[in-house]
Amino acid sequence: MKIQLSAAVSGLLFIAGAASAQSVVITPEQETVIREYVVTQEVHPVEIPSDVTIEVGSTLPETVELYALEVPEAEVTYQYVIVDDRTVLVEPQTRRIVHIIQ
Known part of the structure; x- marks a missing residue:
């Protein structure tokens, strides 16, 4: 029983880790800085x-031009598009x- 529980917990941790690797957290402060930068780039x-x-x-197609952030x-090390x-x-x-900034 202990081995089964341990394996189940390990599996959940692996799934949680994989899910968090896909999500990106941009703080409100970072959003503000990014928004101000984008406005100046026209x-x-x-x-x-x-x-x-x-x-x-x-996923955006290759035909969409991305801009360096x-x-x-x-x-952050992303590119952006409006x-x-x-x-x-x-x-x-x-x-x-x-991430999408409204």
Whole structure:
């Protein structure tokens, strides 16, 4: 019984760890810094293909141009794009949406 419980707990910890590895936490302070940076860059909003949903976890196609987020004080290493007045943070290697700033 002890072995089964231990294995179950290990499995839950593995699942929780995998889930947390996919989520990105951007603090309100980081959002403010990012928002201020994006406003100064004058990046134009883009149209996303109709078959792409803008939500965390979705992947943007290669046809969508991403911009470097050069904000050391925000302590994030993502790229971004503006869609419908929202700043969409994207993981550069996978083009996966990791956070959306309203």
